[in-house]
Amino acid sequence: xxxxxxxxxxxTPLLDRILVQRVKAExxxxxxLYIPEKNVEKLNEAKVLAVGPGAHDxxxxxxxxxxxxxxxxxxxxxxxxxxxxxxxxFILFRDHEILAKITEE
Amino acid sequence: xxxxxxxxxxxTPLLDRILVQRVKAExxxxxxLYIPEKNVEKLNEAKVLAVGPGAHDxxxxxxxxxxxxxxxxxxxxxxxxxxxxxxxxFILFRDHEILAKITEE
Amino acid sequence: xxxxxxxxxxxTPLLDRILVQRVKAExxxxxxLYIPEKNVEKLNEAKVLAVGPGAHDxxxxxxxxxxxxxxxxxxxxxxxxxxxxxxxxFILFRDHEILAKITEE
Amino acid sequence: xxxxxxxxxxxTPLLDRILVQRVKAExxxxxxLYIPEKNVEKLNEAKVLAVGPGAHDxxxxxxxxxxxxxxxxxxxxxxxxxxxxxxxxFILFRDHEILAKITEE
Amino acid sequence: xxxxxxxxxxxTPLLDRILVQRVKAExxxxxxLYIPEKNVEKLNEAKVLAVGPGAHDxxxxxxxxxxxxxxxxxxxxxxxxxxxxxxxxFILFRDHEILAKITEE
Amino acid sequence: xxxxxxxxxxxTPLLDRILVQRVKAExxxxxxLYIPEKNVEKLNEAKVLAVGPGAHDxxxxxxxxxxxxxxxxxxxxxxxxxxxxxxxxFILFRDHEILAKITEE
Amino acid sequence: xxxxxxxxxxxTPLLDRILVQRVKAExxxxxxLYIPEKNVEKLNEAKVLAVGPGAHDxxxxxxxxxxxxxxxxxxxxxxxxxxxxxxxxFILFRDHEILAKITEE
Numbered sequence: 001x002x003x004x005x006x007x008x009x010x011x012t013p014l015l016d017r018i019l020v021q022r023v024k025a026e027x028x029x030x031x032x033l034y035i036p037e038k039n040v041e042k043l044n045e046a047k048v049l050a051v052g053p054g055a056h057d058x059x060x061x062x063x064x065x066x067x068x069x070x071x072x073x074x075x076x077x078x079x080x081x082x083x084x085x086x087x088x089x090f091i092l093f094r095d096h097e098i099l100a101k102i103t104e105e
Numbered sequence: 106x107x108x109x110x111x112x113x114x115x116x117t118p119l120l121d122r123i124l125v126q127r128v129k130a131e132x133x134x135x136x137x138l139y140i141p142e143k144n145v146e147k148l149n150e151a152k153v154l155a156v157g158p159g160a161h162d163x164x165x166x167x168x169x170x171x172x173x174x175x176x177x178x179x180x181x182x183x184x185x186x187x188x189x190x191x192x193x194x195f196i197l198f199r200d201h202e203i204l205a206k207i208t209e210e
Numbered sequence: 211x212x213x214x215x216x217x218x219x220x221x222t223p224l225l226d227r228i229l230v231q232r233v234k235a236e237x238x239x240x241x242x243l244y245i246p247e248k249n250v251e252k253l254n255e256a257k258v259l260a261v262g263p264g265a266h267d268x269x270x271x272x273x274x275x276x277x278x279x280x281x282x283x284x285x286x287x288x289x290x291x292x293x294x295x296x297x298x299x300f301i302l303f304r305d306h307e308i309l310a311k312i313t314e315e
Numbered sequence: 316x317x318x319x320x321x322x323x324x325x326x327t328p329l330l331d332r333i334l335v336q337r338v339k340a341e342x343x344x345x346x347x348l349y350i351p352e353k354n355v356e357k358l359n360e361a362k363v364l365a366v367g368p369g370a371h372d373x374x375x376x377x378x379x380x381x382x383x384x385x386x387x388x389x390x391x392x393x394x395x396x397x398x399x400x401x402x403x404x405f406i407l408f409r410d411h412e413i414l415a416k417i418t419e420e
Numbered sequence: 421x422x423x424x425x426x427x428x429x430x431x432t433p434l435l436d437r438i439l440v441q442r443v444k445a446e447x448x449x450x451x452x453l454y455i456p457e458k459n460v461e462k463l464n465e466a467k468v469l470a471v472g473p474g475a476h477d478x479x480x481x482x483x484x485x486x487x488x489x490x491x492x493x494x495x496x497x498x499x500x501x502x503x504x505x506x507x508x509x510f511i512l513f514r515d516h517e518i519l520a521k522i523t524e525e
Numbered sequence: 526x527x528x529x530x531x532x533x534x535x536x537t538p539l540l541d542r543i544l545v546q547r548v549k550a551e552x553x554x555x556x557x558l559y560i561p562e563k564n565v566e567k568l569n570e571a572k573v574l575a576v577g578p579g580a581h582d583x584x585x586x587x588x589x590x591x592x593x594x595x596x597x598x599x600x601x602x603x604x605x606x607x608x609x610x611x612x613x614x615f616i617l618f619r620d621h622e623i624l625a626k627i628t629e630e
Numbered sequence: 631x632x633x634x635x636x637x638x639x640x641x642t643p644l645l646d647r648i649l650v651q652r653v654k655a656e657x658x659x660x661x662x663l664y665i666p667e668k669n670v671e672k673l674n675e676a677k678v679l680a681v682g683p684g685a686h687d688x689x690x691x692x693x694x695x696x697x698x699x700x701x702x703x704x705x706x707x708x709x710x711x712x713x714x715x716x717x718x719x720f721i722l723f724r725d726h727e728i729l730a731k732i733t734e735e
Contacts (some may be wrong), residue, residue, distance in 0.1 A: 003127060003179065005149050006682075009208030014168075014171050017202060023634060044713075045633050052205075053171075054147065057690040058163040058268075058583075060689055068642050068682075074633065074641065076711060080180060081204055083149075092179075092204050095644060097723050100635075100682075104640030108284065108312075109233060109254050115314030120306060121275050125268075157310075163268040163373075186286060186309055188254075195214065197284075198308050205669075213360050213389065213417075214338060219417030221389065224381050225411060262415075263381075268478075270372040291391060291414055293359075302389075302414050318465050319443060319523075325524030326494065329486050330516060364459055367520075369487075373478040373583075396496060398464075407494075407519050419488065423570050423599065423627075424548060428558055431599065434591050435621060472625075473591075477689075478583040492553075501571075501601060511546030512624050528675050528704065528732075529653060535734030536704065538713075539696050540726060555717075577730075583688040606706060606729055617704075617729050 005085045013031065013052035016065050016095040020046035020075060021088070045102065046075045065095040072102040110190045118157035121170050121200040125151035125180060126193070149179045150207065154195065170200040177207040215295045218259060225277050226265035226305040230256035230285060231298070255312065256285045259300065275305040282312040318371045322402045323364060326381060331370035331380050331410040335361035335404070360417065364405065369415040387417040425505045426504050435474035436515040440495060441451035441508070465522065469510065482486045485515040493524040530610045531587040538577035541590050541620040541625065545571035545600060546613070560628065571600045590620040635715045643682035646695050650676035650705060651718070675732065676705045679720065695725040700733040705732040 005011065013019050023045040027035050039050040048071040067073055075098060080091040110116065113196040118124050134142050153176040159169040172178055180203060185196040215221065223229050233255040235243050251312040258281040277283055285308060289302040320326065328334050342350050363386040369379040382388055390413060395406040409418040425431065433439045443465040447455050468491040476482040487493055495518060500511040530536065537545050548570040552560050573596040581587040592598055600623060607617040635641065643649050653675040657665050678701040684694040697703055707729060710721040 002130070002146050002722045004130070004146050004148060005150075005207065005209060007209065010207050012206045012208055014178075014203055014205055016654050017204065019205070025632070043632050043634060045635075055685060056168055057163060058688040059690065060162040060164065060166040060168055061690045063686055063690055071643075074713060076709075081179075083179060083205075098644055098727070099647065100644055100649070100713075101644055102635065102640050104635060104637065107235070107251050107253050109235070109253060110312065110314060112314065115312050117311045117313055119283075119308055119310055122309065124310070161267060161273055165267040165269065165271045178254075182266055186284075188284060188310075212356050214340070214358060215360075215417065215419060217419065220417050221415045222418055224388075224413055224415055227414065229359050229415070243335070266372060266378055268373040270374060270378055282390045291389075293389060293414075316462050317463050318524065319445070319463060320465075320524060323522065325522050327521045327523055329493075329518055332519060334520070350454040358453055368508075370484055371477060375477040375479060396494075398494060406455055407510070422550070422566050424550070424568060425570075425627065425629060427629065430627050432626045432628055434598075434623055434625055437624065439625070456550075472630050476582060478590055480582040480584065480586040480588055503625075505597060527655070527671050527673050529655070529673060530675075530732065530734060532734065536733050537731045537733055539703075539728055539730055541730065544730070580694055581687060584652065585687040585691045585693055606704075608704060608730075 002084050008049060008083070008085045008088070008090050011050060011083065013050055013092055015052050015090045016055035016063070017052045018048060018067060018095055018098055019050040019063060019083075019090060019092055020048050020073065021090050022046045023074070034049055044075055044077055046091070047074055049073075050074060053094070056073060067095070074099040076104060107189050112192070113154060113188070113190045113195055116155060116188065118155055118197055120157050121160035121168070122157045122197045123153060123170060123172060123200055124155040124188075124195060124197055125153050125178065125204055126195050127151045127180070149180055149182055151178055152176075152177060153194070160199070172200070172203055172206060179204040181209060211312055213252050214292050218293070218298070218300050221260060221293065223260055223262035226273070227262045227302045228258060228275060228277060228305055228308055229293075229300060229302055230258050230259040230283065231300050233251045233254045234286070237269055254285055256283055256301070258283060265305070277305070277311060279307055282314075283311060284309040317399050323398070323400045323403070323405050326365060326366035326398065328365055328407055330367050331378070332367045332407045333363060333382060333410055333413055334365040334378060334405060334407055335363050335388065336400070336405050337361045338388070359390055359392055361388055363388060370410070382410070382413055382416060385389070389414040389417060421459070421503050428469060428503070428510050431503065433470055436475035436483070437472045437512045438468060438485060438487060438501075438515055438518055439470040439512055440468050440493065441454060441495045441510050442464055442466045442495070442501060463521050464481060464495055466493055466511070468493060474515070487515070487518055488497055494519040494522060494523075527609050528546060533574060533608070533610045533615050536575060536608065538617055540577050541580035541588070542577045542580070542617045543573060543590060543592060543620055543623055544575040544608075544617055545598065546615050547575050547600070561584055568597045569600055569602055571598055572618070574596060579620070592620070592623055592626060597629075599624040599627060632714050636679055637713045638679060638713070638718070638720050641678055641680060641713065643722055645682050646685035646693070647682045647722045648678060648695060648697060648728055649680040649713075649720060650678050650703065651720050652676045652705070659692055674705055674707055676703055676721070677701075678703060684725070697725070697728055697731060702734075704729040704732060
């Protein structure tokens, strides 16, 4: 999805949406050789850049989202809405689509 | 959807619908050359022109919409109902279809 | 849907249904030439002729409809149940299918 | 649906079902010529012969049906369960499938 | 569905299921000629042999079924789970699938 | 579904699941001749070996299951999750899939 | 799903997700012969490595999950989201997809 945005910082997700950027895999082999862009493996890890206020349950009560800005998360291989800012791709997922948090030291 | 409307101002969205107009991408290249209409990239940014009163949750409580007139928003590439006023196209989305607000300075 | 009705006035929509008649586009060009019936553009504007009492939410509470008799409205290009009275076509929509009100002066 | 019923009067619809009989269109042209059975137009008008007690909403509250025995109604062109008594056809609809009441004098 | 049951009496439907046996149409013509089994018309009438305790609504409240053992009912032409006891076929329907009661004298 | 289980006794169904074993039909004809395994009729009768604690309704209230260990039940011809212990097959159904109890003396 | 994770310990499932690792079947025959990796039977047993906080019911009440870290469980043959850490595969299921607990001594 193309936009005229100059920076992703101006994007505030609505409802229970979570704005993430996928972590890029190493584009060099262990011995330092460059891997062509299209062969670089797509990781299912991402960083949370911004979160929405949450969605309402059937009784209208606001349920906050389960991750916060800065979290490292596991995301599904498909789904979400892509947002392009210049050459960078970002993705908007719904909170319930985020699989897990990563708290590796 | 053709209408006899002379101006979009007379349209009040119902329930949780949001009336938006898509932001038009530049139709000139950086060096000033005109890009033919059909090659101009479709942006997923839009301006909110009017909002409905909101929809009821399962208990009949009215849930207000999450954007207001004048907001800049990210909209999905597809969906919504198009409304034609003269040669201009506008789109009616449901509140939960609007992806994010843009608060870029 | 054929009926033996002599007038649409005797029809009272049930639940949250809205009885409308589509506004007819001009069947003459700007210069006064007649446009054959089948080429006349189908508008998505309509007039509300009658409304139902509303439908019950999950808790059995009656939710009134959001338009009233006489309103000018935007209707979706498809859907609804057509009702024929003589040569005239009318359409029954559900309240949540009506897109917007038109309050043009 | 074939039955051994001798009269439709013995049938009591269950839940929110409505038992109707479709109004038969004229089988003679204006000038009195008989129209063969299979060319007689199928009307979407019907008479209510019996109604069920209603269905429960999500909270178990009984919601009565919105039509009563003797009402003239508009029914959808398809759907419902047909009940044959001898050569006569009757139809069982759910209350929410009945489109409108006809109160023509 | 084959079983080792010797009699249907030992079967107690669970939840809101209703155990019925389809009424058999006459297998003789008016003039007393036998109609081969496969040409005997399938009726949509049945007798209720046993009923379950009912199902819970969304709030966990038990909703009793709307028919009782011994009732004559109209059943849909398809659906239900067949239960074979010897050469006899019985059918288990959900309460909401039973169309109507027959109270013909 | 293959497992390393030595006995089915160690399996405790979760939520509203019911662990059953299908009753085997006679593999001998009335006159004592053996019927090849693949021609032995599949019965829809089963014995309940273990039951889960039940599932929560929409309000979080725990609804107990409607059968107990030791019950003889009617099961649908298809569905459920098969569990293999050695050469024996067992099946896990949801409580609402069990059709009826058999209380034959 | 590839990740840069060095250990699965840093993964905390969200909502009602359960992180498991499938139990590996014996890769040697009874007589000690090695079975090629691709012929080793896939078991439906797994060990629970971590559990999420639970999901909200329709009223926003948090329902805890029904298994805990360390439990041996039966999992369905398909479904879930796979997580790769180095050469090891792990799976994230929803709580309601886990079939049973195994409490074999």
